[in-house]
Amino acid sequence: MTRTRNMWAVFFTLTILGLPAWSGSIGLQFGSIGKVGNQGSHPLMGTIREVGMTFGNATIPAMSWFSFTTGKSSGLKPNEWLFGAGGQFKSYGCVDIDLDQGKCDKKDLYGTLFTGTFKSAELFQTGKNTFTLNGQVSVILSPVLA
Numbered sequence: 001m002t003r004t005r006n007m008w009a010v011f012f013t014l015t016i017l018g019l020p021a022w023s024g025s026i027g028l029q030f031g032s033i034g035k036v037g038n039q040g041s042h043p044l045m046g047t048i049r050e051v052g053m054t055f056g057n058a059t060i061p062a063m064s065w066f067s068f069t070t071g072k073s074s075g076l077k078p079n080e081w082l083f084g085a086g087g088q089f090k091s092y093g094c095v096d097i098d099l100d101q102g103k104c105d106k107k108d109l110y111g112t113l114f115t116g117t118f119k120s121a122e123l124f125q126t127g128k129n130t131f132t133l134n135g136q137v138s139v140i141l142s143p144v145l146a
Helices: none
Strands: 009-014 026-037 045-055 058-070 073-077 080-083 087-095 109-127 130-141
Touching (some): 026 058, 058 109
Parallel strands (some): 009 130
Antiparallel strands (some): 009 026, 045 058, 087 109, 109 130
């Protein structure tokens, strides 16, 4: 896969979470700011601006960043890239839980929101500038987010 820049949208679904305090999925909505890419069999790496987080049916605005490195590439199919175990990810910044339209203050969640490692990952191209990264992961939620 060649280097991809300025992705319009990426949706990352965490399908297995490692803490007993939360079992389910977290959806992350990303904006057009950031970089994602890899070369040959190297891991997929990126840092992307988060604009929202979804927990169950609730979507909360975010002003944070998501950075990640997957395990090494383990296969390529048309419009799909497979990555093995390894790598890590981190979400850091602010989640606007008081919904005051973009101000990050004492009432919001700020700092490292969660970290984790990949058990596996798949990247699907779903449109010209739209990709979906789906993976099985182990996650450690920030005590503030938990």
